Amino acid sequence: MVTPHPKQRGQQSEAAVLFEFVGRGLSVLQPFGDNERYDLVVEISGTFYRVQVKTGRLENGRVQFETRSSGTLTNKISKRGYDGEIDVFAVYSPERRETFVVPIEDAPETSMGLRVSAAQKQSPNINWAADYSVERWLETVGE
Template sequence: MADADPKERGEKSEAAVIYELIRRDITVLEPFGDNERYDVVVEIDGTFHRIQIKTGRLEDGRIQFETRSSGTLTRKVEKEGYSGDIDYFAVYSPDMEETFIVPVADAPETTMGLRVEEAEKQSPNINWAENYQIDGWHEQIF
């Protein structure tokens, strides 16, 4: 997926995440158009959850993804976080072919890394990818 343009990369990640949700028998709803801050909504036991899908890049032992959007207003790039607009990030790693679900409340407002390998420096602030695996989220939600 490295050769794909950003839009194509995003579409492939969306397709991968939607597949993972559907194969777990989760109802997936897509908004008409692209004016919403979320990419899909899932319904679980009558409760709706807004999800923004991101492509994660594997670098330095972690899956890195942006936790804000970039929009262009009057030739100036505006970046804003998703707090209050979504409930979860669904992060697809094409390198690992895995999906991770991150509550927006767990994510900083700029970028986040999900650690898949031991870090050189130990820190209590490491976000381990295994804690955000889609199956763990699925079990917790159901």
């Protein structure tokens, strides 16, 4: 299988997340153009949530994703966080065909892993993917 271009991979993840949210009966808005820091807006019980969609990579029993954006300025790569600009990350794992929702306040500044299988070493700092399921998020926001 040919690896898609990063833009195409992002579009595939956005489509998967959109399908997941709409399939659950949520109202989903899409901003016009590519200039917003969020990809979607979801309305739940009258509250709007700005959603940044990320593609997760399955690595060592975790779905790993970047919690900042990368851009190119001349010959330099610029990385920038999302603090104050989004409310949640919606992380789509193509290998698992599953979406996870991570509130911005739970996300570290650079990247995050969501554990989907048992770790070799136990640690209190493990972020279990099940804790970030779409169902769990909807329960916390009152859907």
